[in-house]
Amino acid sequence: MFDPDELEEIRASKAEWHEAEVEPVLERFGERKETFTTDTGGQEVDRLYTPADVDDIDYEADLGNPGEPPYTRGVYSTGYRGRLWTMRQYAGFSTPEDTNERYHYLLDQGQTGLSMAFDLPTQMGYDSDADMAAGEIGKAGVAIDSLADMETVFEGIPLDEVSTSMTINAPASVLLAMYIAVGDQQGVDRKELRGTIQNDLLKEYIARNTYIYPPEPSMRIITDIFEFCAAETPKFNTISISGYHIREAGSTAAQELAFTLGNGIEYVETAIEAGLDVDEFAPQLSFFFNGHNNIFEEVAKFRAARRMWHDIIEARFDPDDPASKQLKFHTQTAGSMLTAQQIENNVVRVAYQALAAVLGGTQSLHTNGKDEALALPTEESVRTALRTQQILAHESGAADTIDPLAGSYYVESLTDEVEDEAYDILDEVEERGGMLEAVDQQWVQRQIQDTAFDRQKEIEEKDRIIVGVNEFEVDEEPEMDVQEITEEDQQRQIDHLETVRDERDDEAVDAALEALRDATRSDQNLMPFIIDAVKAYATVGEICNVMRDEFGEYQPGGAV
Numbered sequence: 001m002f003d004p005d006e007l008e009e010i011r012a013s014k015a016e017w018h019e020a021e022v023e024p025v026l027e028r029f030g031e032r033k034e035t036f037t038t039d040t041g042g043q044e045v046d047r048l049y050t051p052a053d054v055d056d057i058d059y060e061a062d063l064g065n066p067g068e069p070p071y072t073r074g075v076y077s078t079g080y081r082g083r084l085w086t087m088r089q090y091a092g093f094s095t096p097e098d099t100n101e102r103y104h105y106l107l108d109q110g111q112t113g114l115s116m117a118f119d120l121p122t123q124m125g126y127d128s129d130a131d132m133a134a135g136e137i138g139k140a141g142v143a144i145d146s147l148a149d150m151e152t153v154f155e156g157i158p159l160d161e162v163s164t165s166m167t168i169n170a171p172a173s174v175l176l177a178m179y180i181a182v183g184d185q186q187g188v189d190r191k192e193l194r195g196t197i198q199n200d201l202l203k204e205y206i207a208r209n210t211y212i213y214p215p216e217p218s219m220r221i222i223t224d225i226f227e228f229c230a231a232e233t234p235k236f237n238t239i240s241i242s243g244y245h246i247r248e249a250g251s252t253a254a255q256e257l258a259f260t261l262g263n264g265i266e267y268v269e270t271a272i273e274a275g276l277d278v279d280e281f282a283p284q285l286s287f288f289f290n291g292h293n294n295i296f297e298e299v300a301k302f303r304a305a306r307r308m309w310h311d312i313i314e315a316r317f318d319p320d321d322p323a324s325k326q327l328k329f330h331t332q333t334a335g336s337m338l339t340a341q342q343i344e345n346n347v348v349r350v351a352y353q354a355l356a357a358v359l360g361g362t363q364s365l366h367t368n369g370k371d372e373a374l375a376l377p378t379e380e381s382v383r384t385a386l387r388t389q390q391i392l393a394h395e396s397g398a399a400d401t402i403d404p405l406a407g408s409y410y411v412e413s414l415t416d417e418v419e420d421e422a423y424d425i426l427d428e429v430e431e432r433g434g435m436l437e438a439v440d441q442q443w444v445q446r447q448i449q450d451t452a453f454d455r456q457k458e459i460e461e462k463d464r465i466i467v468g469v470n471e472f473e474v475d476e477e478p479e480m481d482v483q484e485i486t487e488e489d490q491q492r493q494i495d496h497l498e499t500v501r502d503e504r505d506d507e508a509v510d511a512a513l514e515a516l517r518d519a520t521r522s523d524q525n526l527m528p529f530i531i532d533a534v535k536a537y538a539t540v541g542e543i544c545n546v547m548r549d550e551f552g553e554y555q556p557g558g559a560v
Helices: 004-029 059-063 096-108 147-153 172-186 201-208 215-232 244-248 253-273 278-284 295-317 345-359 379-394 409-431 435-440 443-460 487-503 506-520 527-535 540-551
Strands: 114-116 163-166 194-197 239-242 285-291 329-333 364-366
Touching: 096 114, 096 147, 096 379, 147 172, 147 487, 163 172, 172 194, 172 215, 172 527, 172 540, 194 239, 201 215, 201 244, 201 253, 201 435, 201 443, 215 239, 215 253, 215 278, 215 435, 215 527, 215 540, 239 244, 239 253, 244 253, 244 285, 253 278, 253 285, 253 295, 253 409, 253 435, 253 443, 278 285, 278 295, 285 295, 285 345, 295 329, 295 345, 295 409, 329 345, 345 364, 345 379, 435 443, 506 527, 506 540, 527 540
Parallel strands: 114 163, 163 194, 239 285, 285 329, 329 364
Antiparallel strands: none
């Protein structure tokens, strides 16, 4: 660290440099923009950073070594030198058979973890033959109607040898139950099951809208999952508190960070109010962030997230287990930044976004396919996306040392600035009664919408250049193969569902669903009843409809 006299000399030197060197150049040539910022409404970027911009950093208190509080530099002492991040390509489309084939392909290509996308009907708790499912079966992910579909997806894939992430929220309890049931069939000890369910309903009310139940019963289901998994599947992450979709909806990096951690606080408080000890479930919490375009801002965001979560958990909940204070996260590159124009440019965008995630210390990473602005990715584009991660891991050197941008005057200053802005937002959330209240008042949604509006205005006015979209355009686009889901694929899924219904024991299904209904009216943990229903081959729609009947459906503004 510099002493006060040295810092004053540095400030004076910068002022002299500005007067002697910068001002004459500005008078003659100016600069590309009047103001440089990291993002829409983001941090203002200075022309030059010096030790004077980080003069108040205390290494032990603010940074610490990797694996030590406050975990700014990472939660593991060896970083990627011991184990690389999990390369978890998002997959799942059409029918369970197609998804199983894609999973085997990805594993053969060197993927180290599976990530499961579900179609919209499944995300909303509808079966493939429901009226609401018409035209959407298998389009945004795989259609899962019953345990039979989950069995097909994981045929030939031992669940004790893979880690699986499932992007599912309102019906997360049902899909988790199916995964556990497949593990039981394979003879896998539940304590060896590894993976993550997203299970983040607050984010759904904010950004994605694939919710079913109102907040109160949704929080009850989430805490039931916390309690059940702490005892039964301790290696399975029970929630992926997601800033990704908040950023996709248009937020700034600081808003993404603040609202995500705010949701995390709400989940912890709700679980404790339900009688759980913080150390019983907090080590199984995980987070999910967006890997956006500005490399330095994203690295700063990830570093600030770890430090903030440590400090928040320690101050508010005082856990004994250090793992309760460690923020572990998955990153996905920014889908909203993919362009339909000149889609080859997306390969470059994804590579830089992935680099930011790795420099920021992510625990797992999904890289988008270049064609995802048009359709589900083809095998070729998925392979290129996976190869991007493998080149980063094995050729770039980015994985060879921990937190390589630490000590950068700019990155350390930016980490502090992103953190300060995120805390300011969290303070306003607290003044509004917490995230549940702020979401119910639509305040959070308005903040994001305002930012998204500003971003679009900048693009339209060319204050923000999107290469190939509003600048550097070309007249013609090359033809490209895209993944298509046919009507035959959709009908095949409906036919399979009908076969399952014909062959199952209807009395066992009815008994399991009635037991679940009774459990919803009590304070019993719902997970054992959902697992029983799943094993009887009750469908996603049937199980969710029981809870729809008992809990109601959420409407924005709080109506049921």
